[in-house]
Amino acid sequence: MATADEEEYSVSMEEYHRHEREYWRMMAKSDGFDDDDSYECPVVLLSGLVPYDCKNSYLIPYPLLVKRYALLGLHRYNMLEGTSIGLAELVKFNKSMSYASSYYITLLANDPAATPSHKTFQVRVDETKFGYLDLTVSIARPKREAAKKPFVPHFHGGAVADGVFDGPLPDWPSDDALNDTRRFYVLKESEWQATDWISLYLELLICSSDREVADTKPSVISHLQIVEVAIETKEEDVMTPDERLSAKIAHVYITFKGLAKSRRLVEIGEHVQRRAIIRRVITSTCLTLLGKFWSGKDTEKPSMTLRRGEEDQSSNKRSRLS
Incomplete structure (x- = not known):
């Protein structure tokens, strides 16, 4: 029999999914890059984005990888636009709660051809497989309002040639x-x-x-x-x-x-x-x-550095981005 406290905090599946839809509706306003502080979700979601402050937090997962995802986004932008924009500093990022994750990275970029030279950029990287280099950069742009198209929390697939x-x-x-x-x-x-x-x-x-x-x-x-x-x-x-x-x-x-x-x-x-x-x-x-x-033979077996049962969002102390 449920206690009074359990009854107070329990929610139906219908109510849970209603809060989940509202959460993603709010996140879609910024394409996943910004939290809406005005919305406080009263339930713990299993599919949300985890925010990280790159400037003030030491609990950053995969710091080398996140920085290189940001650099890859700027590389894509430079390739398409013919620019030479560089990374000044990482500001923050949101990360999905899964092994093969989506990263929504906000950064300051240095554009030597612009005045002022520093501008805020947004880069989105979606991993297809955990433990492999198999990823897609679907957003690499100066910060702006969300695109006028449906927001998909995790993007599967990417650019394919023949x-x-x-x-x-x-x-x-x-x-x-x-x-x-x-x-x-x-x-x-x-x-x-x-x-x-x-x-x-x-x-x-x-x-x-x-x-x-x-x-x-x-x-x-x-x-x-x-x-x-x-x-x-x-x-x-x-x-x-x-x-x-x-x-x-x-x-x-x-x-x-x-x-x-x-x-x-x-x-x-x-x-x-x-x-x-x-x-x-x-x-x-x-x-x-x-x-x-x-190496002249099959080298596709992935390295799983996380032990079985260990969550991606580990409580172990992380390194600062370097």
Whole structure:
């Protein structure tokens, strides 16, 4: 028999769903980026967004990953708009309560071509799989009112190309294939050193694959060294090197070293050269990244750093964003 307190705080399923609909209606006003302080939900929802203050809180999940999601959003914006906007600082983000999460990130960006140079940006990133680099950036824009289209709390799917740029990622190309200059371009060292997004893609692959790195081991990223980079574009697109670097549809093949330990790779040792394959597809509406490590065999088994039964919203102390 229920006690008086239990009867006071119990709600029917109909009432719960009514509050849930109202909560998402309020969140839709800002496309999920801002809470409405005027609305206080009287029940605990199982599908809401968890807010994080990047400037004043030390309890931030996956700080390296969140920062790189913000950088990826600015990268998408720069690719489409021809700008060179950089990250000044993260302000806050909302995160869905699931392993494969949606992140609604608010940040300050630096635009050297504008006055004032600092402006508030919004970036939305949706993960398709936990433990993999498989994600979509569906919003990357200066802060504004919500779009005039239905708000979907978690976005499934993304930009898809055709041919070899659709479906599973390819195997590592042979040396003979890399000599096909219609498909592949091997970057000069000066080119990949001057291209920030190549290291960003690699860091995203590592942080997505190993959440322990993304949560507590920022030094792992600082030790990475890129050795060689090749870009694959469509055979019919005969491009200059600059055009290949900015191709909206491409496979990026990265040879690197400096990763002393990773749960996703068998080899241990910072001097071991490893390989990563990453697909980029950019359309007018979204950017999709899909990536994997390559060692000549199946390396698709994910690293689950969270123990069975351990919740994503852990109470363990988190690192500040760095």
